[in-house]
Amino acid sequence: MKLPEINLTDVITLIIQEIAHRSETFAHIDVHRVLVCLASNRSNSRGGTFGKLVPLRFKDGAETVRYRGRLYAMPRLNYGGLEQRYLIYFYHPRFFDLPPLEKLKVVFHELYHISPDFNGDVRRMGKRKSLHGGLRERFDELFEEEVREFYAYIKKTPYMKFLNMNARALNASFEKIGARRMKMPKPVVVS
Secondary structure (H helix, E strand, O other), rough: OEEEEEEEEHHHHHHHHHHHHHHHHHHHOOOHEEEEEEEOOOOOOOOOOOOOEEEOOOHHOOOOOEEHHHHHHHHOOOEEEEEEEEEEEEEEEEOOOOOOHHHHHHHHHHOOOOOOOOOEOOOOOOOOOOOOOOOOOHHOOOHHHHHHHHHHHHHHOOOHHHHHHHHHHHHEEEEEEOOOOOOOOOOEEEO
């Protein structure tokens, strides 16, 4: 018998809230200002994108940036009465078809991109290749211990049932599957 419904983005938001509460590295994250969304990705090829962080400010939290003589701003996004600082997209079905530990690695990876100042900018890793530093593998090593500790914790919670489900199992388990969807915002020219 199927359960009535689930909202995928709400459950992921709750997991992110647990991460921010339990991990010192992510304690600066205000979950109420990080909006989790779902994006579609039907490709079954290896590699590719499972998640994406979209910062809603520019370097050092600046609201505008000048590029090629034009002034740009990110659209302001309010949700729940609060101006959002970040959007995180998880790609369906690819993200959901990962094993539980790999799903958590993707979530931690996207969260680690959030600036320690939580100012709407990304964490800068250096002058060149500022998002990941020299190698992506080394980037993921920066929070590897926290992923392992959190995985040990979450295995004992009801969230594990959700993390164990792939896209097909979710469809088989719930009558209705909801999720927040939103077009990815892009910088716009301001006068």
